[in-house]
Amino acid sequence: MVATTETIAAVEDATGAYKYGFVTDIETEKAPKGLNEDIIAFISAKKDEPEWMLEWRLKAYRHWLKMASPDWAKLNIPAIDYQDVYYYAAPKSAEGPKSLDEVDPELLATYEKLGIPLNEQKMLAGVAVDAVFDSVSVATTFREELAKSGVIFCPISEAIREYPELIKKYMGSVVPVADNYFSALNAAVFTDGSFVYIPKGVRCPMELSTYFRINEKNTGQFERTLIIAEDNSYVSYLEGCTAPQRDENQLHAAVVELVAMEDAEIKYSTVQNWYPGDETGKGGIYNFVTKRGICRGDRAKISWTQVETGSAITWKYPSCILKGKDSVGEFYSVAVTNGAQQADTGTKMIHLGEGSRSTIISKGISAGKSQNTYRGLVEVHKPAEGARNFTQCDSLLVGDTCGAHTVPYIVSRNPSGKIEHEATTSRISEDQLFYCLQRGMDEEESVSLIVNGFCKEVMKELPMEFAVEAQKLIGISLEGSVG
Amino acid sequence: MPHKLSEIISWPEQREKAKTYFDSYGWPDNRNEAWKYTSLAHLKEGKFTASSDSAPIDSAQVIDSAAQLEGFYVEISGSAVQLPPQDALPNGISITDITADDNARAAAFTHLADNHLLPALSAMHQTSAIAIDIEKTDSAAPLPAVILNLTGSNKEGACYPFVIVRVHKGAEARIAEIHSSHAGLSCPLMVYEVADDAKLQHIRLQAEASYTTHLGLNQMQMGKNSQINSFAISMGGALSRLETHSLFLGSDAELAQSAIYLGRDRQHHDITSFVAHEIRDCASRQLIRGVLDDKARGVFQGKVRVAPDAQKTDGQQMSRALLLSRDAEADAKPELEIFADDVVCSHGATVGELDENLMFYLKSRGIAEEDARNMLIDAFLVDTLDEIEDPDFAAFMTSQINRWSLARR
Numbered sequence: 044m045v046a047t048t049e050t051i052a053a054v055e056d057a058t059g060a061y062k063y064g065f066v067t068d069i070e071t072e073k074a075p076k077g078l079n080e081d082i083i084a085f086i087s088a089k090k091d092e093p094e095w096m097l098e099w100r101l102k103a104y105r106h107w108l109k110m111a112s113p114d115w116a117k118l119n120i121p122a123i124d125y126q127d128v129y130y131y132a133a134p135k136s137a138e139g140p141k142s143l144d145e146v147d148p149e150l151l152a153t154y155e156k157l158g159i160p161l162n163e164q165k166m167l168a169g170v171a172v173d174a175v176f177d178s179v180s181v182a183t184t185f186r187e188e189l190a191k192s193g194v195i196f197c198p199i200s201e202a203i204r205e206y207p208e209l210i211k212k213y214m215g216s217v218v219p220v221a222d223n224y225f226s227a228l229n230a231a232v233f234t235d236g237s238f239v240y241i242p243k244g245v246r247c248p249m250e251l252s253t254y255f256r257i258n259e260k261n262t263g264q265f266e267r268t269l270i271i272a273e274d275n276s277y278v279s280y281l282e283g284c285t286a287p288q289r290d291e292n293q294l295h296a297a298v299v300e301l302v303a304m305e306d307a308e309i310k311y312s313t314v315q316n317w318y319p320g321d322e323t324g325k326g327g328i329y330n331f332v333t334k335r336g337i338c339r340g341d342r343a344k345i346s347w348t349q350v351e352t353g354s355a356i357t358w359k360y361p362s363c364i365l366k367g368k369d370s371v372g373e374f375y376s377v378a379v380t381n382g383a384q385q386a387d388t389g390t391k392m393i394h395l396g397e398g399s400r401s402t403i404i405s406k407g408i409s410a411g412k413s414q415n416t417y418r419g420l421v422e423v424h425k426p427a428e429g430a431r432n433f434t435q436c437d438s439l440l441v442g443d444t445c446g447a448h449t450v451p452y453i454v455s456r457n458p459s460g461k462i463e464h465e466a467t468t469s470r471i472s473e474d475q476l477f478y479c480l481q482r483g484m485d486e487e488e489s490v491s492l493i494v495n496g497f498c499k500e501v502m503k504e505l506p507m508e509f510a511v512e513a514q515k516l517i518g519i520s521l522e523g524s525v526g
Numbered sequence: 527m528p529h530k531l532s533e534i535i536s537w538p539e540q541r542e543k544a545k546t547y548f549d550s551y552g553w554p555d556n557r558n559e560a561w562k563y564t565s566l567a568h569l570k571e572g573k574f575t576a577s578s579d580s581a582p583i584d585s586a587q588v589i590d591s592a593a594q595l596e597g598f599y600v601e602i603s604g605s606a607v608q609l610p611p612q613d614a615l616p617n618g619i620s621i622t623d624i625t626a627d628d629n630a631r632a633a634a635f636t637h638l639a640d641n642h643l644l645p646a647l648s649a650m651h652q653t654s655a656i657a658i659d660i661e662k663t664d665s666a667a668p669l670p671a672v673i674l675n676l677t678g679s680n681k682e683g684a685c686y687p688f689v690i691v692r693v694h695k696g697a698e699a700r701i702a703e704i705h706s707s708h709a710g711l712s713c714p715l716m717v718y719e720v721a722d723d724a725k726l727q728h729i730r731l732q733a734e735a736s737y738t739t740h741l742g743l744n745q746m747q748m749g750k751n752s753q754i755n756s757f758a759i760s761m762g763g764a765l766s767r768l769e770t771h772s773l774f775l776g777s778d779a780e781l782a783q784s785a786i787y788l789g790r791d792r793q794h795h796d797i798t799s800f801v802a803h804e805i806r807d808c809a810s811r812q813l814i815r816g817v818l819d820d821k822a823r824g825v826f827q828g829k830v831r832v833a834p835d836a837q838k839t840d841g842q843q844m845s846r847a848l849l850l851s852r853d854a855e856a857d858a859k860p861e862l863e864i865f866a867d868d869v870v871c872s873h874g875a876t877v878g879e880l881d882e883n884l885m886f887y888l889k890s891r892g893i894a895e896e897d898a899r900n901m902l903i904d905a906f907l908v909d910t911l912d913e914i915e916d917p918d919f920a921a922f923m924t925s926q927i928n929r930w931s932l933a934r935r
Contacts, residue, residue, distance in 0.1 A: 115559050423877075425852075440867035443834060451875065453858040458849030458879040467872040468864050 103230030116387035202238035236266035272307035305340025324383030327355025334361035338370030362391035365399035380413035389419035423460035537628035544649035574684035597671030603678025679709035734762035750776025789822030814845035818854035
């Protein structure tokens with residue numbers, strides 16, 4: 044793809060000039076810098092956690108000490124000093140607001156700048172927001188309405204106190220404490236996140252949404268999300284992320300666990316727009332995230348949709364363990380990188396159940412001096428009779444100083460499993476262009492039509508609420524292709 | 527996989543470097559990303575050093591395995607080498623034993639990957655070294671084939687033969703490699719330097735003993751406007767890994783490189799290829815097929831790299847594995863690493879069993895189940911055989927596949 048000036052400008056507009064680089068000036072309460080068992084005990088005490096939770100955290104921390112940071116990704120990660128990070132920061136005035144009126148007006152203004160004014164949210168049909176400001180859930184809306192249908196949607200710290208049985212049963216069941224370096228770190232120091240429980244047979248009456256935001260300087264954000272969908276239930280969960288502009292790199296190591304029981308469906312959508320650093324690679328968020336879902340019951344379905352435009356470094360592989368018979372896993376991803384961004388992202392589909400199916404559609408767009416890698420694993424195990432996988436990875440390069448890479452891993456241990464992978468990196472096909480021209484369209488129109496298709500498969504999976512960001516991305520792909 | 531394009535270093539230095547590297551790297555296991563699916567942990571206790579046996583070449587066996595191929599035979603068995611007499615060779619072909627020529631050996635290593643297990647093993651242990659030069663001739667008739675017959679050695683030993691083939695400017699070479707070693711460990715290293723406007727027709731058959739660990743490296747270096755048509759079959763050995771490193775050093779070169787692995791019992795076949803498009807306007811096309819029966823395991827790792835300046839690259843790769851048994855396993859890791867924007871690159875990979883619909887179609891036409899199966903397996907392999915340009919080579923490779931199929935039935 045030969046870049047035109049408009050293209051580059053369009054990409055810069057969407058990913059370069061960072062619009063959310065403001066800092067909210069409110070007092071925060073921080074734990075001292077550094078990481079040790081005392082800090083973990085401090086976090087646990089701050090959160091009013093029961094003794095077993097602290098034990099769980101300490102166990103994770105002791106594991107983490109013995110682990111090493113993963114180095115297999117196509118990423119150049121500068122050494123991180125884990126002792127130079129604040130592991131706890133909470134807005135001081137935000138201790139348990141009962142309603143939106145009690146929330147610090149400065150905070151609300153911040154969200155307004157982000158485009159999610161909570162007051163307006165109430166009027167927007169069907170969206171409940173659990174906003175995470177640094178480490179404490181500031182306000183949770185629509186809870187009462189959700190409670191009517193039996194849905195629990197609350198900060199995870201609250202869930203640990205209120206629903207210990209559910210937490211004990213499910214937390215760490217999908218992403219074990221010592222699963223990987225960053226998940227172990229998260230388990231030790233996580234400060235907040237969301238908890239969702241959908242009871243049997245309930246179709247969640249609205250889309251659930253969380254906006255994460257890192258505010259305080261030098262803080263890591265370690266949120267932990269747990270979603271449980273009981274038999275025959277449905278939930279759609281939206282997650283958006285932004286962070287203010289900082290010179291130092293900031294660490295974000297989240298863990299998301301999804302559990303889908305028989306006939307349940309979880310749809311998890313993300314727009315990730317953390318600060319990507321400047322063109323020289325200074326600053327930006329390190330986004331090291333472990334997201335994994337398990338289809339425990341037969342015919343369960345988990346669908347991940349992500350639009351990744353931010354972060355200096357992304358290390359993220361939302362995965363599905365397809366344990367139930369005829370369970371379904373889906374992964375739709377658009378990843379845009381620009382400037383000095385690095386992204387190593389993809390998915391894992393682990394087929395264990397008979398007749399399980401998975402679909403992976405990944406679109407990578409790289410510009411500037413960025414490196415964009417798709418890395419995905421498809422594993423068909425012995426019991427997964429008749430498993431099916433289809434993977435498609437397409438890359439678009441804008442300019443000749445960036446890189447687009449595809450690294451799929453395929454492991455098949457059952458002959459009846461069918462795995463198909465295809466990846467392309469190319470300009471617009473001459474055949475397609477010819478076909479359109481021959482139907483009387485002009486070239487501009489034809490190109491626009493064809494490239495619109497490049498991301499459409501992913502975009503159409505996004506809920507309406509993310510339409511603005513999604514449209515912006517389609518715009519970039521379009522501009523990038525004409526030329 | 528960094529390839530050096532640096533000056534020649536002396537052979538003792540090369541050897542020293544290799545030793546230092548191996549001392550720190552050791553035999554890789556599956557914790558090593560490059561050896562994720564093929565662990566060499568079993569070699570850790572192995573007593574394999576360079577074989578010292580100079581067993582006389584078993585010509586009967588040679589004739590059996592390669593009877594259909596016409597050309598000049600180079601016999602390599604451990605450290606024993608038997609070359610056709612120079613005066614018997616036609617104009618344009620010369621074959622030299624360079625085992626004792628350190629300068630020639632050092633020069634041949636110029637473009638081999640630094641810090642890589644297979645060149646390091648060869649530098650440390652080389653049991654023999656041969657140089658083959660093919661020059662352009664005035665005659666219109668193509669030059670006869672040179673057949674490298676790599677045999678011999680014993681179960682306790684290891685062999686590390688090295689061959690460099692230099693196809694000079696404008697020349698056309700036909701080279702066949704037949705690996706039928708009986709060594710415990712067989713580590714052949716072949717370097718093909720194909721100069722500007724030159725052309726290479728190449729086949730490689732690996733049919734070694736059922737206990738052998740085969741670690742082969744074929745390095746292809748391509749000059750401007752050169753062409754390579756290469757085809758490999760891996761069917762022998764207990765554990766076999768063929769690495770091909772293909773380097774484009776001049777523009778407008780074309781590489782057609784296909785491979786088939788055929789596994790049964792507990793065989794482990796690994797084909798790992800690396801194509802480096804360092805220069806613009808080059809094309810590579812790779813077809814890989816694997817058939818796995820019993821408890822066999824097949825691995826394909828294929829990386830295509832397009833350097834920032836390699837615009838207008840056309841890189842195509844397709845790998846397919848067919849599982850015939852419940853206990854077989856296929857792993858694939860195709861990889862695209864692209865730094866240039868105006869390119870057409872794609873890769874595809876599939877794993878599965880025989881198509882039920884096709885089976886049904888054949889059976890409904892009155893064809894017995896077993897026959898239908900065999901027909902479909904043959905059909906699965908046949909489109910890759912079409913890739914072989916040279917008719918003699920194509921016939922030879924087809925007969926090898928038939929031999930395997932018949933033995934399976």
